[in-house]
Amino acid sequence: MTAKEAKVHKLPSTVLGMDASADGSQLYAACMDGGIYQVDVESGSKQLLARHESYASGACLVPQSSLLISAGYDGAIQWHDLAANQTIRKIAAHQFWSWQSAVSADGKLFASVTGQYLAGGPKYEPAPETEPSVKVFDGQSGKTIWELPHVPSVQAVAFSPDNQFVAAGNLMGEVRVWDVSSGKQVGGFTTPSFTSWGIIKAYCYQGGIYSLIFSPDSQSILVCGMGQMRDPNTGSGRQTWQRFAWRKEGAPKLAEIKDADAGGGHPESLAFHPSGQYFVMAGRLAQGKWNTAFFDTESGGLIHSFDTKSRLSKALFNRDGSRMFLAGGIGQPKAKDGKYPDFGRVYVYDIT
Secondary structure, three states: OOEEEEEEEEEOOOEEEEEEOOOOOEEEEEEOOOEEEEEEOOOOOEEEEEEOOOOEEEEEEOOOOOEEEEEEOOOEEEEEEOOOOEEEEEEEOOOOOOOEEEEOOOOOEEEEEOOOOOEOOOOOOEOOOOOOOEEEEEOOOOOEEEEEOOOOOEEEEEEOOOOOEEEEEEOOOEEEEEEOOOOOEEEEEEOHHHEEEEOOOOOEEEEOOOEEEEOOOOOOEEEEEEOOOOOHHHOOOEEEEEEEOOOOOOOOEEEEOOHHHOOEEEEEEEEEOOOOOEEEEEEEEEEOOOOEEEEEOOOOOEEEEEOOOOEEEEEEEOOOOOEEEEEEEOOOOOOEOOEOOOOEEEEEEEEO
């Protein structure tokens, strides 16, 4: 396969979350300036739909409806009716940031994860949560369905394609999986490969799992983040992904990135191609050749890669897999005449 850049669109600030309309003609971006923007894929024209009081971290379309759900570092979740062009609901979901959010494939459920890392002891292990770290809501009404325990900070969340499970991963590399019908934890595993102990500029844990997704058959979970490093503040960890058979006893590791394929960087997003034959991992490059790479699902081998020269926070495909959308930013520039130039970016790639 190959990916060819087709379009690059600018937004006022770095994009932290994004979703695409069913027909792939519109993108919905959650940005650092708090704005939720609708972006036309072909023209790049943008419309501000709503704002959060801090960074907007997530934008999720509810399938088979006109609803868009956004989340932010203000701890709020908002429901927007795109047909009526208005925000119809806002709830104070968390006392801290919404790190990441997701909607189930059938649109019935929405999940958001939170949690502040505070030292809980002399070894700087995370203190217990002060509020439920994982919350699941009704996708239509906003009613709280489940409040699920985890160890903060919880930075990644995903629903299984079969709509039966929700999984969340945290700073310490722990993934927990719950049955959405009962709210009971039904699986989990811990990997130390993504968490670093800072000893140069700060005594603390850093890193963790930044993105996780279920495989198309819902039988395994793919996780990514930056590998262990001596100085986590540099963000120059090893580009890393791992895959686990979460439904089997002991959740054995099935595969991980090959040493020869990994450079230095901080992966932040994973997405399976609709065919299921390969997946993409994207993020920020520190040292190496790529910040976006495609891997064969069966072998785990690298099959294509490139560098967008920017930090990427979200990768997704359109429904038929003919296009890929990447979102992020180029780093905040200096103000010119009292105004900051647009530093958010959305990239459109044709996939063949």
